[in-house]
Amino acid sequence: MGPNLQSGEQLRPIDLARGHGLSTQAVRNYEEAGILPAAGRTAHGYRTYTSLHARALRAFLALVSGHGHQTATSIMRSVNRGAVDEAFRLIDESHVQLLDDRRTLQAVESALRGLAPGKPTAASGPADRFIGPLARELGIRPATLRKWERAGLVRPRRDPSTGYRVYDEADVRDARLAHQLRRGGYLLEQIAPLIAQVRAAGGVDPLEAALRDWHGRLSARGRAMLTGAAELEAYLCERA
Structure with a gap:
């Protein structure tokens, strides 16, 4: 869980990093990659973050669990440049892939039943x-x-x-x-x-454990997508 923030409260990079078990360099890298909105700067040029950045980071990390790093990065970049429909399209494609993987699992089980x-x-x-x-x-x-x-x-x-x-x-x-x-x-x-x-x-008995594990991983991915969607919605509301 990240830090509890009031809207507009300023955070140093280390504050944002510690709240998510990250390094300050990782936070800077996320900002440079467009995953986080651009940071503010102090009079001396130091980065400052706010609750919006903390919300963005939470959304990204949640999206990674369900969609993978590359897709999560593309989703956040799209949102941060105002291309929300593009972000939704990426999410839709990821859900389609999950559905395809479920169908693949069903096909494997069907093939094995035929043995x-x-x-x-x-x-x-x-x-x-x-x-x-x-x-x-x-x-x-x-x-x-x-x-x-x-x-x-x-x-x-x-x-x-x-x-x-x-x-x-x-x-x-x-x-x-x-x-x-x-x-x-x-x-x-x-x-x-x-x-x-x-x-x-x-x-096909040797495959039964593998298939159970596969079912479990697909279910975990589906739940992670739900969590990612909730965190992304919270970020979108805070940006509005």
């Missing part, structure tokens, strides 16, 4: 695919599939006459799972053992 013990998931289209068509189907680059192969996420065979990679149903299943989990924020080194266990066990 029968010892049997790969059936995929739409031809049973076997070459690297180009599979990459296009997933919306990724062929180089990404090659990277996943090096990480052990997919294990295509080679066509004996051409040497081209051939992905069968099991490979397509693994590529789909890898793609969905990557979108969920998982690293390759986290995904590889999960896929390996699914292959070995013929089931």
Whole structure:
């Protein structure tokens, strides 16, 4: 929590910084980045801040938790230059991404429910695919599939006459799972053992804990967005 301020009360950079566990340099950096409104200056040239700056800082830090540093920075810059509609558009886009991530999680769970013990998931289209068509189907680059192969996420065979990679149903299943989990924020080194266990066990139990964690992170992000919205609204009201 920041300091309790009366409107118009002046703060030194260190006062604003201490209230949020930051360094004075971080506060100056935020001002220079346009996250905070321009500071006032004393007769000797020292920065002075007010309750408006404290409110802006609270809004920014709350927005970071839900939207990430880059988007939160863009939102605050837009507000501070008077482009409030642009800030709202950025927030809308972030909510759309959260919705997409929720749908991604649902797609992963749906894909996993379709896994029968010892049997790969059936995929739409031809049973076997070459690297180009599979990459296009997933919306990724062929180089990404090659990277996943090096990480052990997919294990295509080679066509004996051409040497081209051939992905069968099991490979397509693994590529789909890898793609969905990557979108969920998982690293390759986290995904590889999960896929390996699914292959070995013929089931999806190893992914249940990861999916619960994913649900939790999405819920936390949604709540953080609500907190960020409340703090931003308070800042907008104080600016009015």
